Structures are given as structure tokens and as C-alpha cells.
Amino acid sequence: MVETALVDWSRLQFALTAGYHWLFVPLTLGLAVIMATMETIYVATGDEFWKRTTKFWMKLFAINFAVGIATGIILEFEFGTNWSNYSWFVGDIFGAPLAIEGIFAFFIEATFFAVMFFGWERVSKRFHLASTWLTGIGAALSAVWILIANSWMQHPVGMEFNPDTVRHEMVDFWALVLNPVAISKFFHSVFSGWMTGSIFVIGISSWYLLKGRERRFALASIRVAAIVGIIGTIAVMFSGDSSGIHAAKYQPMKLAAAEGLEDGGTRAPFSIVPGVEIPGMLSALATHDIDGYVPGINDILDGYTTPDGEYHPSAEEKMARGKLALEAFSDYRELKDSDPAAAAEARATLDQNIEYFGYGYIESRDELVPPVPLIYWAFRVMVGLGGFLLMLMFFVLWAERRRRIENMRWLLWVALLSIPLVYIAGQAGWIVAEVGRQPWTIEGLLPVKAAVSSVSVAAVKTTFWLFVAIFTLFLAIEIRILFKAIKHGPNVDND
Amino acid sequence: MITYAFLQNYWWFLIALLGGLLVFLLFVQGGNALIFLAGRDEAERQLIVNSTGRKWELTFTTLVTFGGAFFASFPLFYSTSFGGAYWVWVLILITFVLQAVSYEFQSKAGNILGKRTFRIFLTLNGCLAPLLIGTAVGTFFTGSAFIVDKGAVGDIAAPVISRWANNWHGLEAVANPFNVEFGVMVLLLTISLGALYLINNIDDDKLAAQLRRSLLISFPLFLVAFVAVVAQIVTMDGFAVDAAGEVFMQEGKYLNNLVEMPAVLTLFLAGAVLVVVGIAATLLRKGFRRGIWLAGPGTVFAVMALFMVVGYNNTAYYPSTADLASSLTLANSSSSEFTLRTMAVVSLMIPFVVAYIAYFWRQMDRKSLTSEELEKGEKY
Incomplete structure (x- = not known):
């Protein structure tokens, strides 16, 4: 008998890693676009102010980037260490996007991150600008492939079961890549990253305005970030809408649970x-x-x-x-x-x-119902916060354009305090997507209890707490370093 | 004619290539192992950290891609080894996680743990990662204790395909001296490569002299470990596969493989010679800074050859000592023909990726790193 405790701890460990990973990734996705836009303005106008502005946000980007990478590598290998059965049972399909992600996307990120960060004096201006954009594009491309993999778990397509090899085998690569769920999920996740980057930049800039510091920098940053954020949020709404349609079609239980709909x-x-x-x-x-x-x-x-x-x-x-x-x-x-x-x-x-x-x-029908209250509330938190943040961005942009924002201290406070909210919205979104899929690892094909590795509960508990300690420590350090860097201000290029 | 068997061999070639590139790029780890040994003062340590710090993401990404490619092409290895030798892989991952944040955090204000702790993390990863990866690769020759039963999927109560046959979950690999020697050999190689890379990348006479001195220790020790490991490989019994797919022990299997595959033997010898020449030339000729460009490719060749020795010529590359029949071969652990074929098309992009990495590497490293640059420009 596969122990329930083993399944639960393995799930908890994966959720922990994925949850932490998603604390760092959205900022990478969003801030990349914001700072690349700023650098584009610098290259177009030649105004050194924009270079300094870009460099400051780039510094915060780099602090955050490293932790995203650190949590990401664990996530990739956890498919093998903790979901060993899964890795064979569907590895023929699931491994491919992970490999492609490495070959196509991660190397772009790794190569151009180094050029972007250290290349200011080593490569030409335009070349540097291209590197900044490519770092962001590399990040978005990474998202493409991992989300194709994830979407396949929500709506498996393009495969056939082979009882001789005891696995599902890929028969249609393009069905996998063009999975409608993957397309919505890609836009939904990447643009939610734009929201995160935008609220992060607006919030920090608001703090400078509250402190009466870095006025020009803060106002310029708010303008760029609000525009990126509004575009992102509207795209999140549209992709969220099609995600809902897909859930209704392919994962009706997830939708019913998210709505707490007993009888339809x-x-x-x-x-x-x-x-x-x-x-x-x-x-x-x-x-x-x-x-x-x-x-x-x-x-x-x-x-x-x-x-x-x-x-x-x-x-x-x-x-x-x-x-x-x-x-x-x-x-x-x-x-x-x-x-x-x-x-x-x-x-x-x-x-x-x-x-x-x-x-x-499955042994009893109750197993087939995911935890309703968690998903129901996570969904409401996600949508509610998303709507609130969109209004905030519009309002902030309006106030900035009307040159009133500096006098609206309450608005600056709301913007600053909204930074945690955008993270909560992102986490809530993944709770809906992943907890809503339970009890399945792959919808309808493989429940979590048949996907898990045969290791002892004690081993998984140990690594779980180890990861809790490491990730939490890193998060605390990152936040503290960010605070110091923000306090120090954007005027100085190095420290 | 591109057959299923051809595709399996082709993908093993790519795994070997990625493995070779990974060990070469572990010069980052090797360099970090020298932070406190070769770097005498803050300025020197900062130079080392910043020099490896401009390459670490390539190593890290190669490790991730190596994992992804292994998953895509030989998923049964991914599920059996990672889920089975749990502790070894978790330890390796943790050292890489510590490394990933340490560059960015080490010199930043507010980093809680202090600069020294993060540099210790880098050193820890620098020593443990090559040692553990090497030890894990040693088991490709000596075997691990696991049982694979694909039919178990039909057992509702315990649908477990791969099961480790002991509770050590990979830690037992250190009980076999060969595995440990293999790990030590990889560690000493990467430390030597690290020194070569730093000599090439940094323009600082004093530090270069100390790095050369470190080579005087790491190189002879590496040679000893190398000779010991190779002597055992060519004399040990190996895990052979017959035409029916049955795995059996064969005397001198790996020596046979080298003899029966002269191309692999040549690759191995060429690799070994390049490594030795690269390091020796650096030691003998004072102004010679390009040793890494001999020893690096040499490492790639030699490691590739070793992967080919365990994978090609009817050999079980991930053998099981608990149940010979469970041993993983290219044929019984690979992805489907369709997936391998699709991924083979994807792999045609690899030369393009390598080319742009090389191009930007050159662009970024035209000027050697100096303390002056660190004072003026961006740094970790």
C-alpha cells in the first residue's frame, strides 16, 4: 500500500518548491520587460538618467534572479526524486519540453544575463540593449516550455498508452505544443509576471515619493511600470477567461470545486x-x-x-x-x-x-473531489486582487499624468502596501490550478498516489524541512538585501 | 537509415557530450574550491569569485539541460536513479542551490550571513559537487542496488516501477572505493581546470603565481587518481548485454569496449593527452595562459569516451547489482522512437546554441579581468 503520508509529504514538498519558485519568477518576467523598456528609452534618447534608472532596477532584478534559479533546479529534479513513477509513466512526453527548455531558453537567459550585467563597458550600447531584451525573452521562453509540460498534466493530449513499455508515448508533438490549455496558461502566467513587476516598481517608487526622494526617477518608473502593468493585467483577464472555458471543458471537477458548485x-x-x-x-x-x-x-x-x-x-x-x-x-x-x-x-x-x-x-468517490474551500477562496482572492490591482494601476497612471500623485499620499501608501498583494494573487492562482487538479498528477490518467517515488516518509520529511529552512532563509536574505538596496537609492551605480 | 537503435545511440552520444561539457564547465566549481586556498587576500578572493561568477550560470544551465536531456531521452534512468539514489542527488542539488545565491548575495549589504559564509558555500559547492557527481558516475561502472518492475503498475496496492533495494538511498555508493576514487579524480581534475581557467581569465601576476603553485599539488594528485581509476576500469568485470537483452557479468568488459571501439579509445587517449599537456605546459612555460583551452576540450573528449564505454557496445550503462535483469541499457530505458526522433530534430539546434555561447564568451573575455575593473564596473 502506498502510504498516504508519503503522498502528502511529497506533494507538500513539491508545492513548497513550486510556491517559492513562483515568488521569484514573476518578478523576473515582469521586471525584465520594464527595465528593457527603460534601457530602450536610454538608447533612443541618450539621456544618462535612463541608464541610471535601468541600472537600479537591474540590480534588484539580479538579486531576485538568483533565488529563482536556485528553486528552479530543485523543481526539475523533484520530478525524478519524488515522482519517480510519474517520470517513467509519462517521461516519454514530459521530458521533451524540459530538455527543450534547457537547450532553447535557459542558455539564452544564462548567456545574456552575464552580458547584461557585466557588459556595460565590454559591448556596444545597442548590443547591450539587445542582451537585456534577450534575457527577458529567454525568461519568457523558459515559461513557454514548462507551461506546455504543466498544461499537458491538466489536459493530456498527443499520446498513446503502450502496455509493452508501460507508459504513455508521444504520438503528436504539435498537439502537445499547441495544446489550447498551454496557450492560455502561457499568457496568463507570463502576463501575471508583468503585473508583479509593475506593482513592485510602482510600490517602491511610491515609497521614494513618500520619502521625498528620487523624484524624477520615481515618477518616470511609475509611468513605465503602470503602462506595462495595465497591458499585462488586461492580457491576464483575457487569458483567464479562456482558462475558465478550458477548465469547464477538460477539468469540470476543478471548475465545480473552484465555484463550490454542488449541483449544476x-x-x-x-x-x-x-x-x-x-x-x-x-x-x-x-x-x-x-x-x-x-x-x-x-x-x-x-x-x-x-x-x-x-x-x-x-x-x-x-x-x-x-x-x-x-x-x-x-x-x-x-x-x-x-x-x-x-x-x-x-x-x-x-x-x-x-x-x-x-x-x-481510486478507492472511493470522495477521493475525486479536491479540497473545495481552499480552491474556492483561492480563486476569489486571485480574481479580487487582480481587479483591485488593475484599478490601482489605472489610478496611479492617471494621477501621475495629472501631476497629482505626489500630493495623494494615501494613494502612494496603497501602492506600496499592494506589493505583497500581487504575490498573494499569484500564489492563489497556482493553488487553483494545481490543488484543483487533485487527486490527479495527470488529469484522469495517473493519481498522485500512483505517481510517487518509493522513498521513506522520513526521508521526504527531512528534505521538506531542509528546503523550508533553506528557501525561507534565502527569502529573508533577499528581502533584507532588497530593502537595503532600495534605501540606498538608485543614484549610486555600485556598492 | 535512421533506426530506433541509431536514435538511442545518437541520444547517448548527446548525453555523453553534455556530460563532457558539464565536467569541463565544472572549472567554475574547481575555481571556487580555490577561493581560500589560492586567494590570499580580499582582492584576490574577489577576483576569483568574480571570474567564476561570470561563467557559473553556464555550468548551472548545462547541469539542468543534462538533466532535462537525460529525462527526455532515457526517462527510466531519471526515475530510477533520482528516485532511488535520493540522498546523493538531493545533496548535489543543495550544494548547487547554495551556490546559486551566493554570488549575488556575498558582497551585498544586509546579507545576514556575511561575506565569508557565502564564500564558504561557494567552496563547499566547489568541492562537494564534483566529488559527489564523480562518485555517482562511478556507479555507472560498479552498479547500484535497485529493482525495476514495470508490470507493478498493474498492482493497485503498490504501483511502484523502480525500487531501491536498500535504505541508504544512494549513500551506499561511498562504500565502494572505486566510486570514491572516481569522485576524487573528478574533484582534482576540476580544481586543476579551475586554476587553468583563472590563470587565463584574470590578469594578476601574484594570483597567477599562486594558482600555478596550486597546480603543482592538484595535478600530480589527479594523475595518481586518474591512473588508479583507469587501471581499475580496464581490469574490472563489466555489465554486458547479450543479443536477447540479458545482462551478465563479463571479464574485462570495459577494456574490451575500448579495444572493440577504436574511435572511443582514440577519443579517450586524445582527451587524456590534451588534459596532461594543457596542465603541464602551464606549469613549464611561465607566460603560458591558454592551458584551459587544451585541458578543457581534453576533459570533454575523455568524459565523452567514458560515457561511450559504459553505454555502447552492448553494455548496461546503469547496472543493478541487486538484480542484473533490472540493469538499464540504452535499449530498455530510452524514450519511444517518436520522441527520440522529434528530439533529434530539436538537437540540430545545439551547434547554434554552442556557437552563440562561444561568440559571447569571446566578446566578454577579450580583456582579462583586473582589480581595476572590479573597482569601477559591475561586480559581485
């Missing part, structure tokens, strides 16, 4: 908070049709037929077919050398039920 139907209401609902709104969001059908948790467990006649079996039916598939798989393996005819029959049964293979490991 047509004209499903959207719950703003418990007790406050907008009729028909969920149908409109999930299907772009106010009369669209959205199944609730109970519908999915009990089985349902959509108005257009598509039948979705009940949990018990799926579990029974999953068991059939698993038995047929074992029979096939046993008989393939001794009795080809019986093996062929087992193979046929397997193929008929392969869609529900993962359900064979």
Missing part, C-alpha cells in the same frame, strides 16, 4: 462570496452562453448527460472501468508470451477502458 445545470450562478450570487453568470463565464450547462460536483460524481446529449459516466462507473483496464493490463503482461490470443483479448479490453485507467487506483 443550465444558467448556473456565479458565487461572488457564499450567499451572494449572480444568476447565469457561471454559465456565461464557463461556456460563453448564459444558458450553457455547467455540471456540479454531485453531477460529476453521479454521472450526467449534457443538453446536447453527451454522456459522462458516474464515479463508480469510471472506477469500475479503471479496474477493468488495470486488470486487463496485468493479464496482457502475463499472457503476451504464453497465450497470444488471450493477450490480444486483454489488450482489447485495455484499449476500450484506457481512458479511465487512472480511476482504477
Whole structure:
């Protein structure tokens, strides 16, 4: 029996690493665009002010960049160390984007980061500018490939199960790359990074204005950041909308859990908070049709037929077919050398039920429901904060253009205090995406309990606490160094 | 004709190439091992940190890409070794994590732990990473204790494909002296490479003299370890695979492989000679600073040859001592033909990537690093 504790600690460790990684990555994605824009202005105008401005944000970028890399390497290898079964069972598909990410994206980041940071006096102005943009592009390209991999876990496509090698094998690379879930997820994640970078820059600049310091620098930074942030947030809204459509289509349980929707139907209401609902709104969001059908948790467990006649079996039916598939798989393996005819029959049964293979490991229907309150609230926090931050950016940009921002001290305070909010929104988003997928590692194919490595609970606990200690220490150091650097101010190039 | 077997061999070639490049680039770690040994004062230590600090991300990225490529091409290794030899890989990763932040944090105000601690982290990674990676690669020759049972997926209660056969989870590798010697050899090689790189990259006479002196120690010790390891490789029994895919022990298997694959033997000898010539020339000729450009490629060649010795010519590259039949071969652990073929197309981009890295490397290193530059420009 795979121990529940092992699965839980392994999940916790992965969540910890991913959560920390996502504290550092969005700032990298967003700040890269902001400082590259600033450097472009410098190269276009030749105004040294913009060079100093760029260099200051670049310094903060570098402090943050290193911790993102450190947490990222653990994440990559944890697929092997803690999800060993997964690594074989779907490695034929999942490994490819990870390798491509290394070859195409990471080397761009690594090479041009060094040129960007140390090359001011070693390469030409234009060359340097190109390097700054390429560092940002490299970061975005890294996101492309890891998100293709992640999206495949949400909506597996382009593969076939091979009982001889006991794994899913890739049959269509482009289906993997052009997975609709991947496309929305890429824009949603990368542009949420723009939001993070923007709020970070606006917040810090506001602090300078509150202190009456670095006036020109702060106002110029706010202008650039607010524009980048508004573009980013609007893109986040649109990609979020299509993510909702995809969840409805491919992961209805995730959607039902995120809405706390027990019983679905047509004209499903959207719950703003418990007790406050907008009729028909969920149908409109999930299907772009106010009369669209959205199944609730109970519908999915009990089985349902959509108005257009598509039948979705009940949990018990799926579990029974999953068991059939698993038995047929074992029979096939046993008989393939001794009795080809019986093996062929087992193979046929397997193929008929392969869609529900993962359900064979599920023991009770309750396992199929992810933790509703966590996802429900995470979703509301994400959307609520996203809406608030968009309004803030518009307001800040307006106030800056009208030259009023310096006198609106409350607005400067709100902007400064909003820095943690953008991080909370990002974390909440990943909670919806990843906790919402439970109990699956790969939606419908492989539950977490069949994906985990066979190591002792004690070993995973040890590494978990070790990582907690290391990451938390690094986060504390990073924040402290950032504070010092910000206090020191942008006027000085080196320290 | 591009067959499945050809693709498996091609991908093993790429793994060997990435492995070779990785060990070469571990000169960053080797250089960091010398921060306190060769760097006598703050100025010298700062030069060393800033010199390796402009290359560390390449090494780090090569490690990540090596992992990603191994995952994509031979996923059963990824799942068996990482999930099984858990502690070894976790330790290696932790030292790299410490390294990743140490450059950026070490000289910054407010770094809590102080400059010295972060430099100790760099030194720790500089010593432990090559040692542990080397020890892990040693098990490619001596084997590890694991059992692979793909059919277990059908067992609802315990669907575990790869299982480690002891509770040491990789730490037991140090019980075999060969593995440790292999690790020590890699460590001494990377320290020598580190010294060569720093001599080439930094313009500082005093520091260069100290680095040359460090070579006087690391190089002879490396030679001893190298001879000891090679002597064992050519005499030990190896894990051979017959036509039916059965793994069995064969006397002098790795020597046979070298003899039966003269190209690999040539590559290995050429690599070894380049390493020795690169270091010896640096020691013998006072003004000679290009040793890294001989010993570096030499390292790439020699490491590639060793990967080929364990992977090619019907050999199990990741053998199991607990169950010979579980041993990983190129044929039984690779990705599907479709994936290998797709990734082979992707791999055609590798020369382009190497070319732009080399180009920017040259652009950035046209001038050697000096203390004056560190005073004026950006630095760690």
C-alpha cells in the first residue's frame, strides 16, 4: 500500500518548491520587460538618467534572479526524486519540453544575463540593449516550455498508452505544443509576471515619493511600470477567461470545486462570496452562453448527460472501468508470451477502458473531489486582487499624468502596501490550478498516489524541512538585501 | 537509415557530450574550491569569485539541460536513479542551490550571513559537487542496488516501477572505493581546470603565481587518481548485454569496449593527452595562459569516451547489482522512437546554441579581468 503520508509529504514538498519558485519568477518576467523598456528609452534618447534608472532596477532584478534559479533546479529534479513513477509513466512526453527548455531558453537567459550585467563597458550600447531584451525573452521562453509540460498534466493530449513499455508515448508533438490549455496558461502566467513587476516598481517608487526622494526617477518608473502593468493585467483577464472555458471543458471537477458548485445545470450562478450570487453568470463565464450547462460536483460524481446529449459516466462507473483496464493490463503482461490470443483479448479490453485507467487506483468517490474551500477562496482572492490591482494601476497612471500623485499620499501608501498583494494573487492562482487538479498528477490518467517515488516518509520529511529552512532563509536574505538596496537609492551605480 | 537503435545511440552520444561539457564547465566549481586556498587576500578572493561568477550560470544551465536531456531521452534512468539514489542527488542539488545565491548575495549589504559564509558555500559547492557527481558516475561502472518492475503498475496496492533495494538511498555508493576514487579524480581534475581557467581569465601576476603553485599539488594528485581509476576500469568485470537483452557479468568488459571501439579509445587517449599537456605546459612555460583551452576540450573528449564505454557496445550503462535483469541499457530505458526522433530534430539546434555561447564568451573575455575593473564596473 502506498502510504498516504508519503503522498502528502511529497506533494507538500513539491508545492513548497513550486510556491517559492513562483515568488521569484514573476518578478523576473515582469521586471525584465520594464527595465528593457527603460534601457530602450536610454538608447533612443541618450539621456544618462535612463541608464541610471535601468541600472537600479537591474540590480534588484539580479538579486531576485538568483533565488529563482536556485528553486528552479530543485523543481526539475523533484520530478525524478519524488515522482519517480510519474517520470517513467509519462517521461516519454514530459521530458521533451524540459530538455527543450534547457537547450532553447535557459542558455539564452544564462548567456545574456552575464552580458547584461557585466557588459556595460565590454559591448556596444545597442548590443547591450539587445542582451537585456534577450534575457527577458529567454525568461519568457523558459515559461513557454514548462507551461506546455504543466498544461499537458491538466489536459493530456498527443499520446498513446503502450502496455509493452508501460507508459504513455508521444504520438503528436504539435498537439502537445499547441495544446489550447498551454496557450492560455502561457499568457496568463507570463502576463501575471508583468503585473508583479509593475506593482513592485510602482510600490517602491511610491515609497521614494513618500520619502521625498528620487523624484524624477520615481515618477518616470511609475509611468513605465503602470503602462506595462495595465497591458499585462488586461492580457491576464483575457487569458483567464479562456482558462475558465478550458477548465469547464477538460477539468469540470476543478471548475465545480473552484465555484463550490454542488449541483449544476443550465444558467448556473456565479458565487461572488457564499450567499451572494449572480444568476447565469457561471454559465456565461464557463461556456460563453448564459444558458450553457455547467455540471456540479454531485453531477460529476453521479454521472450526467449534457443538453446536447453527451454522456459522462458516474464515479463508480469510471472506477469500475479503471479496474477493468488495470486488470486487463496485468493479464496482457502475463499472457503476451504464453497465450497470444488471450493477450490480444486483454489488450482489447485495455484499449476500450484506457481512458479511465487512472480511476482504477481510486478507492472511493470522495477521493475525486479536491479540497473545495481552499480552491474556492483561492480563486476569489486571485480574481479580487487582480481587479483591485488593475484599478490601482489605472489610478496611479492617471494621477501621475495629472501631476497629482505626489500630493495623494494615501494613494502612494496603497501602492506600496499592494506589493505583497500581487504575490498573494499569484500564489492563489497556482493553488487553483494545481490543488484543483487533485487527486490527479495527470488529469484522469495517473493519481498522485500512483505517481510517487518509493522513498521513506522520513526521508521526504527531512528534505521538506531542509528546503523550508533553506528557501525561507534565502527569502529573508533577499528581502533584507532588497530593502537595503532600495534605501540606498538608485543614484549610486555600485556598492 | 535512421533506426530506433541509431536514435538511442545518437541520444547517448548527446548525453555523453553534455556530460563532457558539464565536467569541463565544472572549472567554475574547481575555481571556487580555490577561493581560500589560492586567494590570499580580499582582492584576490574577489577576483576569483568574480571570474567564476561570470561563467557559473553556464555550468548551472548545462547541469539542468543534462538533466532535462537525460529525462527526455532515457526517462527510466531519471526515475530510477533520482528516485532511488535520493540522498546523493538531493545533496548535489543543495550544494548547487547554495551556490546559486551566493554570488549575488556575498558582497551585498544586509546579507545576514556575511561575506565569508557565502564564500564558504561557494567552496563547499566547489568541492562537494564534483566529488559527489564523480562518485555517482562511478556507479555507472560498479552498479547500484535497485529493482525495476514495470508490470507493478498493474498492482493497485503498490504501483511502484523502480525500487531501491536498500535504505541508504544512494549513500551506499561511498562504500565502494572505486566510486570514491572516481569522485576524487573528478574533484582534482576540476580544481586543476579551475586554476587553468583563472590563470587565463584574470590578469594578476601574484594570483597567477599562486594558482600555478596550486597546480603543482592538484595535478600530480589527479594523475595518481586518474591512473588508479583507469587501471581499475580496464581490469574490472563489466555489465554486458547479450543479443536477447540479458545482462551478465563479463571479464574485462570495459577494456574490451575500448579495444572493440577504436574511435572511443582514440577519443579517450586524445582527451587524456590534451588534459596532461594543457596542465603541464602551464606549469613549464611561465607566460603560458591558454592551458584551459587544451585541458578543457581534453576533459570533454575523455568524459565523452567514458560515457561511450559504459553505454555502447552492448553494455548496461546503469547496472543493478541487486538484480542484473533490472540493469538499464540504452535499449530498455530510452524514450519511444517518436520522441527520440522529434528530439533529434530539436538537437540540430545545439551547434547554434554552442556557437552563440562561444561568440559571447569571446566578446566578454577579450580583456582579462583586473582589480581595476572590479573597482569601477559591475561586480559581485
